[in-house]
Amino acid sequence: MDIFRILSRGASLKKTKGVSADFSLAKPAVESTAKKDDLDTEIEKEVDFFHQKDHKKRESAKPEPEDEEPTFEPSVEPTRKVLTTEEALQLRKSYGAKVSGDDLHLPIGSFEDLVTRFKLNKQLLDNLISNGFTEPTPIQCEAIPACLADRDLICCAPTGSGKTLAFLIPMVQQLGKGRKNHGVRGLVISPTKELAAQIFNELTKLCKGSSLQIGVLNKSIAGKLRNRVLASSKFDILVSTPLRLIDLIGEEVMDLSKVEQVVFDEVDKLFESKFVEQTDRVLTACSNPRLRRSIFSATVTSSVEELANSIMNSPIRIIIGHKEAANSNIEQKLVFCGNEHGKLLALREMLRKGEFKPPVIIFLQSITRAKALFHELLYDRLNVDVIHAERTQLQRETIIDRFRKGELWCLICTDVLARGIDFKGINLVINYDVPTSAQAYVHRIGRTGRGGRSGKAVTFYTKEDTLAIKPIVNVMKQSGWEDGMAGWLKNDLSKLTKREKKQIKQKAVDRKPISTVPAVVRKKRKQRKEMIEASKKRKLLEQSSSN
Numbered sequence: 001m002d003i004f005r006i007l008s009r010g011a012s013l014k015k016t017k018g019v020s021a022d023f024s025l026a027k028p029a030v031e032s033t034a035k036k037d038d039l040d041t042e043i044e045k046e047v048d049f050f051h052q053k054d055h056k057k058r059e060s061a062k063p064e065p066e067d068e069e070p071t072f073e074p075s076v077e078p079t080r081k082v083l084t085t086e087e088a089l090q091l092r093k094s095y096g097a098k099v100s101g102d103d104l105h106l107p108i109g110s111f112e113d114l115v116t117r118f119k120l121n122k123q124l125l126d127n128l129i130s131n132g133f134t135e136p137t138p139i140q141c142e143a144i145p146a147c148l149a150d151r152d153l154i155c156c157a158p159t160g161s162g163k164t165l166a167f168l169i170p171m172v173q174q175l176g177k178g179r180k181n182h183g184v185r186g187l188v189i190s191p192t193k194e195l196a197a198q199i200f201n202e203l204t205k206l207c208k209g210s211s212l213q214i215g216v217l218n219k220s221i222a223g224k225l226r227n228r229v230l231a232s233s234k235f236d237i238l239v240s241t242p243l244r245l246i247d248l249i250g251e252e253v254m255d256l257s258k259v260e261q262v263v264f265d266e267v268d269k270l271f272e273s274k275f276v277e278q279t280d281r282v283l284t285a286c287s288n289p290r291l292r293r294s295i296f297s298a299t300v301t302s303s304v305e306e307l308a309n310s311i312m313n314s315p316i317r318i319i320i321g322h323k324e325a326a327n328s329n330i331e332q333k334l335v336f337c338g339n340e341h342g343k344l345l346a347l348r349e350m351l352r353k354g355e356f357k358p359p360v361i362i363f364l365q366s367i368t369r370a371k372a373l374f375h376e377l378l379y380d381r382l383n384v385d386v387i388h389a390e391r392t393q394l395q396r397e398t399i400i401d402r403f404r405k406g407e408l409w410c411l412i413c414t415d416v417l418a419r420g421i422d423f424k425g426i427n428l429v430i431n432y433d434v435p436t437s438a439q440a441y442v443h444r445i446g447r448t449g450r451g452g453r454s455g456k457a458v459t460f461y462t463k464e465d466t467l468a469i470k471p472i473v474n475v476m477k478q479s480g481w482e483d484g485m486a487g488w489l490k491n492d493l494s495k496l497t498k499r500e501k502k503q504i505k506q507k508a509v510d511r512k513p514i515s516t517v518p519a520v521v522r523k524k525r526k527q528r529k530e531m532i533e534a535s536k537k538r539k540l541l542e543q544s545s546s547n
């Protein structure tokens, strides 16, 4: 059954009984009728990409403890094989995939299926299994065989559903068979350095025991290439942001003419105006006539698809679930805070009520605001740190590492960490400031509910957010979380005009500063600071004139 159709069936799908006027997080409703249980079991089956739940036993099963780790144990079912078009259709229906294009290939039913059909390298299979990847997710079932059949690909699948392995497995398999030390043959482009580093980590897991030379274009490697201590031909597969790459292309120390496969991860970001020129230059440098291109994201808009189609050869289009929809493992809620001050109160209320269950990520719209909230939360003795574009690469890496290890409980950030970053087990995402588009919302909240786990997302809004909240409301409706909204929002679902959308994206809402310190005290502190600065300057002047 079509996953979107199921999730948008209206009243019977309301998953929560949240009340947006207070600050409590919504609790799953207790279902009473057998009919609704059947429907929910059906929904669960379709959205359980990681096959973690025993759907047959739903009624009698005890609720799962919230902190329980997903097991990813090998399936008890016999290894799934897809041998006919009918079986393929059946499988696609079961996970809500829409696959289109010329000469479609059968999906795989299991990683073992790759061994029989595509002679998957034994070491690669061992690496998958030893890292706990025993069953492919839907995007992997579909994208891996299409890649291995040398097709261009347009892929859209929910956040946290395993897109990284969907493009890395076929790349490692195919390039592992080819000539080594021949130059860069596989290229993965990501919009941020953090994501590039993470993709490289996944790649390292897959390449254990292989002779493939892999690398991530960080500052140190870029320096070596620039000083010609290292040649780009040393690498078989490279992961990079576009800017690092084109700098080196410009300095003629990066040769991409041998690239056979290029993947654009978070493609809608890479096709945005800030990046599109860089992306285009990378593509131009990949001059191999046999180049294969793939694009991946949880949000692939029509304009991105149009652009992709113009650079691809008869691509296969794979959509899992609904384009631009939020991951259905995430419980979503809106909280009306009245004004800026109300947001801090709402946050503290969550802390008081024990609803602030670490690890937590909080997103804000600007560096200044992220810093301000960080200083506020330090007063609350929260184990917290902040990441934004003004922090050095080393600071960013250290903070991410500490957050991953559980040494930090709460991470405050700007949209710099909104995409792709895979922190396992995030319990809660708070949008302290409303994101500027439906896509930004889907990616931000997608930092929770990953790899089959469940998660919560709370979005604070004030009366200044009347326009910006609409796209978020639509995403919530689409994912069946209407109960997390106030009544007026449910009723006022008129879509934004193109002009309004542009307006929101271009100019973030002007917000009052984040602080519990009264304005009069802030003013006095500012005056004092200015007086001290002025006195320092005077002293310096006096000293220099007396010398």
Ligand SMILES: Nc1ncnc2c1ncn2[C@@H]1O[C@H](COP(=O)(O)OP(=O)(O)OP(=O)(O)O)[C@@H](O)[C@H]1O
Binding pocket: 050, 072, 132, 133, 134, 135, 136, 137, 140, 157, 158, 159, 160, 161, 162, 163, 164, 165, 297, 298, 419, 420, 421, 422, 424, 446, 450, 451
């Ligand atoms: N077949 C699998 N079995 C178990 N876990 C998996 C499998 N494939 C991927 N994962 C895990 O699922 C998590 C999410 O995967 P990944 O980061 O690739 O998501 P994504 O779809 O790229 O998300 P986003 O859109 O946010 O970038 C990772 O921790 C990854 O290791």
